[in-house]
Amino acid sequence: GALVYQYPRRTICKSGTSMRMECQAVGFQATSVAWYRQSPQKTFELIALSTVNSAIKYEQNFTQEKFPISHPNLSFSSMTVLNAYLEDRGLYLCGAREGHQNTLYFGAGTRLSVL
Amino acid sequence: QQKVQQSPESLIVPEGAMTSLNCTFSDSASQYFAWYRQHSGKAPKALMSIFSNGEKEEGRFTIHLNKASLHFSLHIRDSQPSDSALYLCAVLSGGNYKPTFGKGTSLVVHP
Numbered sequence: 001g002a003l004v005y006q007y008p009r010r011t012i013c014k015s016g017t018s019m020r021m022e023c024q025a026v027g028f029q030a031t032s033v034a035w036y037r038q039s040p041q042k043t044f045e046l047i048a049l050s051t052v053n054s055a056i057k058y059e060q061n062f063t064q065e066k067f068p069i070s071h072p073n074l075s076f077s078s079m080t081v082l083n084a085y086l087e088d089r090g091l092y093l094c095g096a097r098e099g100h101q102n103t104l105y106f107g108a109g110t111r112l113s114v115l
Numbered sequence: 116q117q118k119v120q121q122s123p124e125s126l127i128v129p130e131g132a133m134t135s136l137n138c139t140f141s142d143s144a145s146q147y148f149a150w151y152r153q154h155s156g157k158a159p160k161a162l163m164s165i166f167s168n169g170e171k172e173e174g175r176f177t178i179h180l181n182k183a184s185l186h187f188s189l190h191i192r193d194s195q196p197s198d199s200a201l202y203l204c205a206v207l208s209g210g211n212y213k214p215t216f217g218k219g220t221s222l223v224v225h226p
Contacts, residue, residue, distance in 0.1 A: 004158065034214060042124075044203060044216040057211075060116075093159065095214075102147045102207060104214060106158040 002028040006107025020080040021110040023094035029074040030096035038091040117142045121217035134191040138204030147207035154200045194224045
């Protein structure tokens with residue numbers, strides 16, 4: 001079956017520092033990876049959509065300068081939260097799909113706390 | 116920009132009840148409608164999806180879509196405690212692939 005492993009599961013960083021999270025797709029080819037943030041206020045925001053061999057598309061309010069993403073092959077993607085502050089807290093989820101399928105396979109998320 | 120809203124925000128039902136969850140969307144050109152379920156501490160997982168107006172049933176779960184009213188719903192028959200989770204609806208607009216999710220409905224089914 002299709003699985004997505006996401007790590008770390010939890011991380012705590014000091015205000016102003018950065019942290020990186022990674023996603024590994026197993027059992028399918030992650031042609032596209034969508035990164036979301038599920039905030040304490042319960043919103044489920046799309047940060048960016050990455051497709052192998054294409055430019056990464058960031059949503060309004062999210063930038064490459066703040067959330068750089070790497071998607072070097074069909075099984076791996078990473079995202080870094082640079083200069084994290086309190087408003088960046090939340091559960092970051094990666095969802096991957098294969099080819100032109102509509103279903104996203106999600107990782108369990110990386111919960112970011114900022115001190 | 117696509118807006119997806121879910122109601123209710125939370126729901127508590129007794130075991131065996133029929134549960135109804137709602138999702139509205141703003142883009143009339145939307146083409147794909149899905150429900151995901153996220154158990155506490157776990158990854159969201161696709162539950163059911165539908166493309167065209169009407170109903171689709173899989174076991175105890177039924178999805179209903181009415182594009183004209185920009186609304187789709189999930190109905191759970193004979194709700195079980197194991198159904199307790201956060202239910203997220205997702206909508207895909209036409210054109211570029213860009214799944215938009217609602218905030219979710221937190222469902223608790225008590226024995």
